[in-house]
Amino acid sequence: MEILRTQNLCKVYGKGDTQVKALQDVSFTVEKGEFTAVVGESGSGKSTLLNCIGGLDTPTSGHIYLNGEDLYSMKETKRTVFRRRHIGFIFQSFHLISELNVEQNIIFPLLLDNKKPNREQTDEILEVLGLTDRRTHLPSQLSGGQQQRVAIGRALIAKPMLVLADEPTGNLDSKNSQDVMDLLCKASRHYQQTVLMITHNINLTSSVDRVLRVTDGILSELGGMKV
Numbered sequence: 001m002e003i004l005r006t007q008n009l010c011k012v013y014g015k016g017d018t019q020v021k022a023l024q025d026v027s028f029t030v031e032k033g034e035f036t037a038v039v040g041e042s043g044s045g046k047s048t049l050l051n052c053i054g055g056l057d058t059p060t061s062g063h064i065y066l067n068g069e070d071l072y073s074m075k076e077t078k079r080t081v082f083r084r085r086h087i088g089f090i091f092q093s094f095h096l097i098s099e100l101n102v103e104q105n106i107i108f109p110l111l112l113d114n115k116k117p118n119r120e121q122t123d124e125i126l127e128v129l130g131l132t133d134r135r136t137h138l139p140s141q142l143s144g145g146q147q148q149r150v151a152i153g154r155a156l157i158a159k160p161m162l163v164l165a166d167e168p169t170g171n172l173d174s175k176n177s178q179d180v181m182d183l184l185c186k187a188s189r190h191y192q193q194t195v196l197m198i199t200h201n202i203n204l205t206s207s208v209d210r211v212l213r214v215t216d217g218i219l220s221e222l223g224g225m226k227v
Contacts, residue, residue, distance in 0.1 A: 009062035088155030146175035165197035
């Protein structure tokens with residue numbers, strides 16, 4: 001089942017001699033439950049691609065379909081609600097709320113949408129991410145790796161159709177980076193969660209289902225990395 005489709009996606013910044021083509025006719029699809037990584041050097045266009053898919057940046061032309069709905073045919077207010085309900089974000093810088101504990105940070109997206117958290121579901125996510133004994137800790141009492149686990153839990157709690165991970169290991173050392181990747185893969189398999197991750201480190205893609213590369217705004221397929 002197809003969850004994501006980009007069709008002839010282009011993003012251009014500037015005009016004339018200063019014009020930069022950040023994305024050039026990018027077309028690809030992602031199936032439900034697939035863990036896809038997009039690799040590329042700094043400035044290649046991979047962050048622009050993620051921001052457009054996440055509704056954080058408007059493409060110059062082309063289409064993005066999430067579960068068959070054209071993201072940019074929606075009015076901005078509807079797109080904001082759609083993004084909150086159907087897309088989970090994992091950022092490089094965690095973006096946890098310092099006054100809230102681990103459990104409260106994880107369930108925060110549900111509270112924003114006026115939904116009552118399910119205690120059993122929250123307990124399960126805490127267990128899957130190895131955070132059960134940290135549920136009442138504040139972010140300042142956690143390591144960087146533990147904070148990123150909380151961010152993963154926050155992205156998963158609303159059961160979004162798509163999780164977008166923006167360099168999720170960028171602020172972590174090599175051991176914590178691998179731990180976070182292992183947990184992302186585990187969560188993806190456990191919840192059949194569709195994940196699209198960007199990274200500059202191709203060494204972190206050995207466990208994902210599929211790898212794409214962006215070079216100068218042009219997307220190419222590197223194939224499946226998982227048997």
